[in-house]
Amino acid sequence: MDETKRQAIRDLLIEYGLLLDDDKLEAWVELFTADCDYRIVTRENVEQNLPNVLIWCKGKNMLADRITSYRHVNEYNLHWDCHTISPPRIAAEADGSWRVAASYSLFQTTLEGQSRLFSVGRYRARVVFNDNAPRIREMVVVADTGSILTLLATPI
Amino acid sequence: MTTPLNVNWPRDDYSRVPFWLYHDDDVYALEMERIFRGPVWNYLALDAELPNAGDFRTTWIGETSVVVSRGQDGIVHAFVNRCAHRGAQVVRKTHGNAIEHVCIYHRWCYSNEGDLIGVPFRRGLKGQGGMPADFDPKQHGLRRLRVESFHGVLFGSFATDESSGAARLESLHDYLGEFGRTMIARFFTRPICIMGYHRQLVHGNWKLYAENLRDTYHASLLHEFFVRYGLDRATQKGGVKMDERHRHNMNHAYAGTDSQDEARAAYADQKGVEVDRLQLRDTGFLKFVPEFTDGMNLAAPTIFPNFLLIQISNSLATRQIRPKGKDAFEIFQTMFAYADDTPEMIEHRMLQTNLVGPAGYVSMEDGEAIEIAHRMSATTLNDHTVIEMGGRGAITDTVHRLTEGPIRGFWSYWAELMDVEATGGVR
Ligand code: FES
Numbered sequence: 001m002d003e004t005k006r007q008a009i010r011d012l013l014i015e016y017g018l019l020l021d022d023d024k025l026e027a028w029v030e031l032f033t034a035d036c037d038y039r040i041v042t043r044e045n046v047e048q049n050l051p052n053v054l055i056w057c058k059g060k061n062m063l064a065d066r067i068t069s070y071r072h073v074n075e076y077n078l079h080w081d082c083h084t085i086s087p088p089r090i091a092a093e094a095d096g097s098w099r100v101a102a103s104y105s106l107f108q109t110t111l112e113g114q115s116r117l118f119s120v121g122r123y124r125a126r127v128v129f130n131d132n133a134p135r136i137r138e139m140v141v142v143a144d145t146g147s148i149l150t151l152l153a154t155p156i
Numbered sequence: 157m158t159t160p161l162n163v164n165w166p167r168d169d170y171s172r173v174p175f176w177l178y179h180d181d182d183v184y185a186l187e188m189e190r191i192f193r194g195p196v197w198n199y200l201a202l203d204a205e206l207p208n209a210g211d212f213r214t215t216w217i218g219e220t221s222v223v224v225s226r227g228q229d230g231i232v233h234a235f236v237n238r239c240a241h242r243g244a245q246v247v248r249k250t251h252g253n254a255i256e257h258v259c260i261y262h263r264w265c266y267s268n269e270g271d272l273i274g275v276p277f278r279r280g281l282k283g284q285g286g287m288p289a290d291f292d293p294k295q296h297g298l299r300r301l302r303v304e305s306f307h308g309v310l311f312g313s314f315a316t317d318e319s320s321g322a323a324r325l326e327s328l329h330d331y332l333g334e335f336g337r338t339m340i341a342r343f344f345t346r347p348i349c350i351m352g353y354h355r356q357l358v359h360g361n362w363k364l365y366a367e368n369l370r371d372t373y374h375a376s377l378l379h380e381f382f383v384r385y386g387l388d389r390a391t392q393k394g395g396v397k398m399d400e401r402h403r404h405n406m407n408h409a410y411a412g413t414d415s416q417d418e419a420r421a422a423y424a425d426q427k428g429v430e431v432d433r434l435q436l437r438d439t440g441f442l443k444f445v446p447e448f449t450d451g452m453n454l455a456a457p458t459i460f461p462n463f464l465l466i467q468i469s470n471s472l473a474t475r476q477i478r479p480k481g482k483d484a485f486e487i488f489q490t491m492f493a494y495a496d497d498t499p500e501m502i503e504h505r506m507l508q509t510n511l512v513g514p515a516g517y518v519s520m521e522d523g524e525a526i527e528i529a530h531r532m533s534a535t536t537l538n539d540h541t542v543i544e545m546g547g548r549g550a551i552t553d554t555v556h557r558l559t560e561g562p563i564r565g566f567w568s569y570w571a572e573l574m575d576v577e578a579t580g581g582v583r
């Protein structure tokens with residue numbers, strides 16, 4: 001039972017990265033619960049106990065709005081994303097949720113095929129199971145790369 | 157060290173800026189000397205970041221690393237972060253609290269005020285070695301800047317009594333002028349607290365950002381998010397204000413002074429931007445809680461050369477331009493709130509942080525606009541920009557947004573400091 005859930009969480013994380021990399025951002029939003037909390041913060045702020053965010057979506061609607069705005073309105077550097085995510089550390093919590101931590105590297109590639117390392121950092125997530133399907137209730141992306149190259153338009 | 161600069165301005169009102177000025181090594185080196193180390197006041201940090209004696213933060217003026225430090229006397233000092241011995245970086249952390257600063261190389265030790273207070277083996281050992289007897293530590297402190305605070309905003313200048321620019325340096329009071337003083341004071345009527353920092357590394361010349369901050373024309377075209385939600389659009393009341401010398405500037409807007417229908421009509425013929433395209437599911441975070449008596453929902457006073465103070469609705473920040481070579485600069489943004497804010501207000505401000513910074517619905521777009529301008533202008537160095545929106549000739553305040561006048565104001569003061577003013581150039 002426990003191992004099945006752990007495997008489901010590992011698969012969830014793989015899906016998370018691949019959906020972003022394949023530009024299936026609307027499907028990526030579906031990995032979250034309706035009351036989710038998604039933040040991107042930087043390590044520089046975290047280490048000073050400063051609450052500042054780069055992105056804060058309080059609830060799945062705000063998360064979906066980020067994608068809508070990206071798709072239809074915002075101007076940004078045209079690029080493809082490529083995530084590499086480490087095997088996660090998974091720990092069961094008393095309330096039945098799961099604490100998940102992993103490291104990521106995110107490369108960006110221009111439409112002419114030039115790649116650069118865009119961001120590295122950590123995922124700190126809380127995952128819950130709805131009808132046996134794992135969903136992200138909380139995701140804090142802690143970016144070591146606090147000096148954002150150019151701009152940050154697509155989720156990490 | 158640098159050859160005299162010679163600029164052939166196509167026009168004396170700075171409505172044409174040669175592209176090579178954004179891409180030239182000599183121009184850049186001269187800017188570091190004549191602008192950032194010249195007779196100007198640079199933004200350093202906020203007083204609220206250094207509450208206690210011994211607190212320090214590293215900051216940048218041009219490409220010079222500077223330590224801002226609250227001395228044991230309670231006064232804020234600023235000094236160049238370069239060891240007086242052999243030039244090593246003394247402070248390597250971004251911030252902290254220390255009773256002294258020790259250079260790791262040979263352990264020369266400096267006080268919170270930047271004075272040299274310790275040189276290991278200065279007197280030698282067993283009568284051997286050591287510094288010459290007449291070595292005077294007082295002559296070898298870290299290079300000090302002049303520091304002044306205005307409403308808790310710390311400014312520094314390299315134009316100290318020993319330097320050539322000193323004679324030309326105005327008091328901070330005069331430098332900011334009536335305009336700058338009024339606008340800065342507006343933001344600091346209550347004690348603030350620091351929410352945190354943003355850094356964005358943009359691959360473009362720093363002057364492209366100085367222009368961007370003086371460019372109210374782009375705001376309601378590039379930033380469709382502004383237009384959609386009436387945060388800043390051409391149909392609203394607002395405009396630009398400048399100091400008398402036209403070096404500082406403020407773009408501003410008043411929310412709710414136009415209607416969605418008015419905006420629709422005005423934007424109907426503008427390609428690429430649509431008033432109603434974006435339909436957000438959750439617009440709660442966009443609500444504007446009025447908190448300034450002047451009613452502005454957008455106020456962005458920009459102080460030459462490196463400082464911006466910006467309110468977009470209820471998000472509050474300072475931004476510092478940190479040049480990183482001629483082809484890049486960092487935007488260092490400090491988000492703040494008021495110390496007496498309710499927890500709800502703090503949360504509201506944090507949610508509005510979604511508008512600003514490197515990932516801001518609005519602000520992110522400037523990063524791309526600047527990079528594409530930098531990239532392509534580099535390929536046609538002898539060509540130039542065309543800056544005529546709002547008219548040619550004299551540079552004036554406007555009560556509308558369709559102007560690029562403040563950009564010409566920037567160049568006119570840039571040219572004055574660089575000693576390359578156009579013959580009969582406007583000021
Ligand atoms: S370089 Fe700093 S002590 Fe020698």
Ligand SMILES: [Fe+2]
Nearest residue numbers: 375379519522
């Ligand atoms: Fe902008």
